[in-house]
Amino acid sequence: MRLGHYLNQFFAGIGGEETANVPPEVRDGPVGPGRLLKALLGDEGVVTSTLICGDNFFNEHLNEAQAAARAWLQGGHLDLVIAGPAFSAGRYGSACAEVCRLANEHGIPAVTGMHPENPGALMYRGAYVVPTGGSAADMPSALPRIIALGRKLAAGSPIGPAEQEGYLPRGVRRPGLRDRPGAERATAMLVAKLGGSPYRTELPVNAYDSVQPAPKVVDLGHATIAVVTTGAIVPKGNPDHLKRCSETRWQRYELRGRAVLSSDAFECVHGGFYNRMASENPHVVLPLDALRDLEREGAFARLLDFYCTTTGNDQRLADCKRNGAEIAETLRGERVDGVLLVAT
Amino acid sequence: MDLQVGTFAVDGVAFGSPPGWAAGRLVIDPAQVRALALADPRIRGVAVDLVEPGERARIIHVRDVIEPRAKTRGPGHAYPGICGHPPDTVGSGATFRYAGFGVLLASEVLPHIRRDVSAATDSLIDMSGPGAVTAYSTLRYLVLTLTTDPRLELTEWNDALRGAGHRVANAVAELVRDQDPPAAQRFALPAPERPLPRVVHIHTLNASMVPGIGTGIYGYTQHALPVLLHPNEILDGAIAGDAVVTYPGKSTWLHVNNPVLPALYARHGTDVSWVGSIISRTRWGSLGEKQLSAYQTVKLAQMLNAQGALVTWNHGGNDLIEVMLTIQGLERAGIKTTFLTIESDIKVVRMTPALAETGTEEPPLLFSVPEANAIVSTGTLAPSDALPPMARVVGGRELVFDQERPDVRTPAGESLDLEALSGAYSPIFGHFDNYGLGCQSYFDY
Amino acid sequence: MSKEIERLGIPVAVISALPPLAMQAGANRVVQGVKIEHVCGDPALSPEADRALRRQIVGAGLRALQTDVQNPTLFGGG
Numbered sequence: 001m002r003l004g005h006y007l008n009q010f011f012a013g014i015g016g017e018e019t020a021n022v023p024p025e026v027r028d029g030p031v032g033p034g035r036l037l038k039a040l041l042g043d044e045g046v047v048t049s050t051l052i053c054g055d056n057f058f059n060e061h062l063n064e065a066q067a068a069a070r071a072w073l074q075g076g077h078l079d080l081v082i083a084g085p086a087f088s089a090g091r092y093g094s095a096c097a098e099v100c101r102l103a104n105e106h107g108i109p110a111v112t113g114m115h116p117e118n119p120g121a122l123m124y125r126g127a128y129v130v131p132t133g134g135s136a137a138d139m140p141s142a143l144p145r146i147i148a149l150g151r152k153l154a155a156g157s158p159i160g161p162a163e164q165e166g167y168l169p170r171g172v173r174r175p176g177l178r179d180r181p182g183a184e185r186a187t188a189m190l191v192a193k194l195g196g197s198p199y200r201t202e203l204p205v206n207a208y209d210s211v212q213p214a215p216k217v218v219d220l221g222h223a224t225i226a227v228v229t230t231g232a233i234v235p236k237g238n239p240d241h242l243k244r245c246s247e248t249r250w251q252r253y254e255l256r257g258r259a260v261l262s263s264d265a266f267e268c269v270h271g272g273f274y275n276r277m278a279s280e281n282p283h284v285v286l287p288l289d290a291l292r293d294l295e296r297e298g299a300f301a302r303l304l305d306f307y308c309t310t311t312g313n314d315q316r317l318a319d320c321k322r323n324g325a326e327i328a329e330t331l332r333g334e335r336v337d338g339v340l341l342v343a344t
Numbered sequence: 345m346d347l348q349v350g351t352f353a354v355d356g357v358a359f360g361s362p363p364g365w366a367a368g369r370l371v372i373d374p375a376q377v378r379a380l381a382l383a384d385p386r387i388r389g390v391a392v393d394l395v396e397p398g399e400r401a402r403i404i405h406v407r408d409v410i411e412p413r414a415k416t417r418g419p420g421h422a423y424p425g426i427c428g429h430p431p432d433t434v435g436s437g438a439t440f441r442y443a444g445f446g447v448l449l450a451s452e453v454l455p456h457i458r459r460d461v462s463a464a465t466d467s468l469i470d471m472s473g474p475g476a477v478t479a480y481s482t483l484r485y486l487v488l489t490l491t492t493d494p495r496l497e498l499t500e501w502n503d504a505l506r507g508a509g510h511r512v513a514n515a516v517a518e519l520v521r522d523q524d525p526p527a528a529q530r531f532a533l534p535a536p537e538r539p540l541p542r543v544v545h546i547h548t549l550n551a552s553m554v555p556g557i558g559t560g561i562y563g564y565t566q567h568a569l570p571v572l573l574h575p576n577e578i579l580d581g582a583i584a585g586d587a588v589v590t591y592p593g594k595s596t597w598l599h600v601n602n603p604v605l606p607a608l609y610a611r612h613g614t615d616v617s618w619v620g621s622i623i624s625r626t627r628w629g630s631l632g633e634k635q636l637s638a639y640q641t642v643k644l645a646q647m648l649n650a651q652g653a654l655v656t657w658n659h660g661g662n663d664l665i666e667v668m669l670t671i672q673g674l675e676r677a678g679i680k681t682t683f684l685t686i687e688s689d690i691k692v693v694r695m696t697p698a699l700a701e702t703g704t705e706e707p708p709l710l711f712s713v714p715e716a717n718a719i720v721s722t723g724t725l726a727p728s729d730a731l732p733p734m735a736r737v738v739g740g741r742e743l744v745f746d747q748e749r750p751d752v753r754t755p756a757g758e759s760l761d762l763e764a765l766s767g768a769y770s771p772i773f774g775h776f777d778n779y780g781l782g783c784q785s786y787f788d789y
Numbered sequence: 790m791s792k793e794i795e796r797l798g799i800p801v802a803v804i805s806a807l808p809p810l811a812m813q814a815g816a817n818r819v820v821q822g823v824k825i826e827h828v829c830g831d832p833a834l835s836p837e838a839d840r841a842l843r844r845q846i847v848g849a850g851l852r853a854l855q856t857d858v859q860n861p862t863l864f865g866g867g
Contacts, residue, residue, distance in 0.1 A: 174787060175784060181782055213860070228790070274554060284843070321793055340850045341803045342805075
């Protein structure tokens with residue numbers, strides 16, 4: 001096995017913070033902790049070459065760093081790349097994650113290691129990151145675990161769950177069987193938690209990805225406003241058969257010339273709540289009457305002459321996102337300045 | 345509350361007369377069953393069938409599964425407060441039951457009810473093959489395929505079906521009243537001999553947003569503030585389902601067979617002191633109501649001096665909010681929680697690797713709080729292949745997969761590619777293992 | 790859905806009966822609605838009061854659109 005190792009300026013023995021600007025260089029064979037890697041590999045393989053880059057350089061001159069990494073990866077005939085471990089060093093961790101990503105782009109398996117709270121652990125979701133302690137004191141424990149996982153990746157062996165193989169979750173979940181029925185596992189986990197014994201949650205709760213807030217509407221008086229709802233307000237009779245549940249698409253309906261949505265002409269087909277009130281007065285989900293009043297009074301220039309709707313009930317996130325993206329494109333095409341979205 | 349539960353395991357069911365149970369074989373008199381079902385004039389027709397696990401059979405239009413249970417000693421009636429049974433508090437004395445057997449109510453939803461209650465979907469249970477993924481595929485059934493007066497409005501339809509099911513279940517349970525159960529177990533919560541951590545079971549329970557239907561506690565179905573039950577009350581059927589909404593896999597059978605109850609009983613007196621089950625309704629309409637229910641649940645747990653809580657729920661994006669608020673409140677009050685839950689269910693109709701894999705694109709839970717740090721996931725249950733054709737179909741003939749298109753009817757006996765037919769929900773009855781009957785889960789990769 | 794619209798630089802005010810859900814999902818401008826079944830009004834009120842309530846909620850939404858925010862922010866509604 002031909003192994004390529006990525007190190008920062010500190011672990012390469014060049015220097016500390018003051019040398020964090022050193023540009024990328026490739027050295028033959030192992031450097032610094034690479035020697036421990038070589039010892040661990042024994043007859044299995046060699047550390048063919050080491051790519052070194054200053055942490056500041058990598059982060060501030062990303063294009064050049066990437067170019068150097070690509071050249072190293074392309075020229076090296078490497079079977080496996082090991083980056084770091086970076087422990088708690090944030091810039092180093094980010095660089096390691098990027099090196100892993102580039103290696104994967106070139107079809108070369110890669111592993112890195114860092115403390116679970118190193119921001120680099122979140123940089124590239126697909127990276128195999130072995131959790132380590134916070135400082136280099138953990139090197140003797142970290143490297144063997146990194147090599148063990150690296151061996152499997154290089155061999156193309158199937159990689160088991162994160163909790164069994166010893167890497168940080170990569171944002172992918174797959175079904176599998178556990179050793180006991182769920183009710184027993186839940187009771188056992190509670191007993192462990194109460195007794196202060198270690199336990200591992202089977203479902204880590206993560207935050208959603210957030211979006212940079214769009215800038216405010218500066219001049220509402222001249223703005224075009226659109227209204228969108230997940231409340232499934234449709235023309236009576238539901239001519240396009242919008243589903244009450246598990247809908248994958250969205251619809252648009254005309255508002256031109258309408259001051260109100262009457263219960264004769266519209267209804268609510270959302271299956272996730274008691275929708276009779278919204279069918280009797282669709283305004284409680286699509287507030288057209290209030291919007292027309294405000295439009296007439298000049299609060300904003302014009303209401304877009306159609307509205308968009310879907311059924312926000314048991315909808316797959318992928319469908320929500322796609323519908324959202326399509327609606328967004330449509331509204332941008334209509335030069336909409338701001339959107340009211342009534343969620344259900 | 346001290347309850348002796350006597351179990352009569354069922355290894356085989358046959359039609360015959362006289363009816364009775366002996367050495368694992370249950371004999372049912374079909375004429376008697378038909379007469380009981382038809383005792384209510386709202387029931388216009390009934391077909392009676394026996395179905396076994398392993399058969400090439402598909403049961404469709406499943407409305408409920410009821411395990412026959414009878415109180416042989418002590419106050420009250422099994423499944424109290426419904427179908428005319430008195431509301432007396434149950435959970436003590438003795439109760440006889442069958443294991444591995446259920447009375448299954450099948451009835452195609454009436455067109456106007458399908459229109460008004462979109463959650464009243466068509467469901468199926470495959471007794472063999474790739475679709476036999478749930479506990480329901482392992483039970484023996486007496487299937488009652490009922491036809492009702494087509495003009496019944498929702499609550500009457502529900503009452504008629506349920507009444508028929510419980511009349512029959514009662515009669516079957518009564519067959520063994522005077523016999524000695526081959527297996528018996530005592531259920532009680534005596535004070536432990538040494539101090540043990542006090543745990544409470546928080547059994548959050550969806551309430552219907554449609555008045556008059558849904559799972560009930562002693563028949564009480566409406567949204568209400570939390571109530572404290574002794575687990576024995578649940579074993580005696582105090583929580584019972586309806587015949588309307590079967591998605592996602594709610595049934596009366598599941599409540600008396602809730603595996604959380606024996607799991608906690610097994611630990612009582614050795615690892616924990618179980619102080620009771622708090623039933624909190626979920627699917628409240630406003631944030632204020634959700635908060636109130638959650639806060640009152642936490643307060644009840646505190647008044648019980650609980651140190652730990654095992655929280656379960658039975659599905660619904662909306663419901664998850666108050667469940668998570670409850671978990672948050674418990675943890676903030678110093679009560680350690682574990683949460684037993686299914687996982688982002690709607691995406692998996694077929695368990696092929698591509699379709700079963702999930703992650704950041706579909707978060708496992710729609711809503712969560714940082715305090716929910718001890719979660720057991722029962723993942724999801726789905727077949728990995730299309731369902732094969734089945735020689736025998738019981739309960740009806742055709743399935744509607746799109747509630748908006750009831751005119752599009754698929755013959756139930758043919759091969760069914762659920763992924764193509766159902767879109768983002770599965771019609772397999774019970775495919776949400778809410779209470780952890782099975783070992784399936786999800787792992788991070 | 791609102792995040793996809795915001796990604797294109799169009800501000801969105803989400804009117805929701807369950808702000809924690811919307812905010813955890815990353816909606817940046819959220820207005821408190823009434824109840825899930827009638828987010829923008831209350832059928833229990835007289836038609837005039839219901840319409841006034843609706844105007845208040847929609848007005849809060851428009852105000853939210855005119856306000857700079859850094860992260861998910863709740864704006865009072867009715």
